Amino acid sequence: MGLGLLPLGLALGVLITHAGLPWWCASLFTAVVYAGSFEFLLVNLALAAAPLAAVALAAFLVNVRHVFYALSFPLDRVRRRLGKAYGTFALTDEAYALTTGDRARSWSGARILWLQLFMHLYWVGGATTGVLLGSVVPDSVTGLDFAMTALFAVLALDTVRERHGDLPTPVLALLSALVARVVLPGQLLLSAFILFTATLLVRSRAASKKEPKEEPRA
Template sequence: MGLGLLPLGLALGVLITQARLPWWFASLSTAVVYAGSFEFLLVSLVLAAAPLATVALTAFLVNVRHVFYALSFPLERVHGRLARAYSTFALTDEAYALAAGPQARSWSGARLLWLQVFMQLYWVGGATTGALLGSVVPDSVTGLGFALTALFTVLALDAVRERRDDLPTPVLALLSALAARLLCPGQLLPVAFTLFTAALLARHLATSRRTSRA
């Protein structure tokens, strides 16, 4: 996973340099914000001089999914206030994908914490390196913002393979994304998340009623 984050960080760093932002913006963003997909969006928001309210709302809509991650992330294994605070801060998609899998059930709190530390180091190091080397990458190189989408696609495919008996969930996710693309292409992400959450709740209620009747 770290080797996957490294080229993503490089892509973010190069994107920041191509946007004519200072190289240290990459280090500061990845160290303090550390929000993956939102950091790619943050570049365009900074360039557009977007109001803080717009930045805050965008950050909330993009990262609200982390509220659901916290429901099953094994934070109780991490001991100490400082360690727990950092583990909460560093709860990314990639960290959740690894820690919520069946192979992580026996992992200690220290292993979970160091996993998150090293993942952020890969991210910060990759972005900083990309920003410093960004000047040698020609402006004709495009599509760097798609790097994070590619990683999410790989994580989704891995999740489907691990849970072959739960095919309705990825089908609901795909249908939610397609519906959001047709209905609100300009607000695809928040609309897709809303539709997907509503579909999951409806399925849960339907399943609970069938179970109670049985």
């Protein structure tokens, strides 16, 4: 996963260079913000000198999914408060995907924190290297801003393969995105999240009704 984050960080650093922002923005964004998909968006927001309120709203819409991650992220294995604080801060899509799989059920809290720390270092190092080497990458190179989307697609495919019995969930996610794209294209992300959450609630309620009720014991 770290080797996958390294080229993504390089792509972000190159984008920051081509955008004309100072080189230290790459290190600052990746070390302090540490929200990959939002950092790609933050480059355009910084160029447009967007108001802080607009930046805060964009950050909320892009990262609100982390609220749902926290429900099943194994933070209870981390003992110290400082470790819990960093584990919460460094809860990324990649960290969640790795620590909630079947192979991670026996991982200790220390191993989870070290995993998050190394991914953080890969991200910061990749972006810093990318911004320093960005001047040698021609402006004609396209597709760098699609790097994060490609990573999400790979993570989604891996999850579907691992949980092959839960095919309706990604289908509902795809349908929610398509409906939001057609009905509310200007608010695609928020409307897709709301629609997907609503469909999951309906599905959960329907499944609970189908479960056989236990007969009272005599």
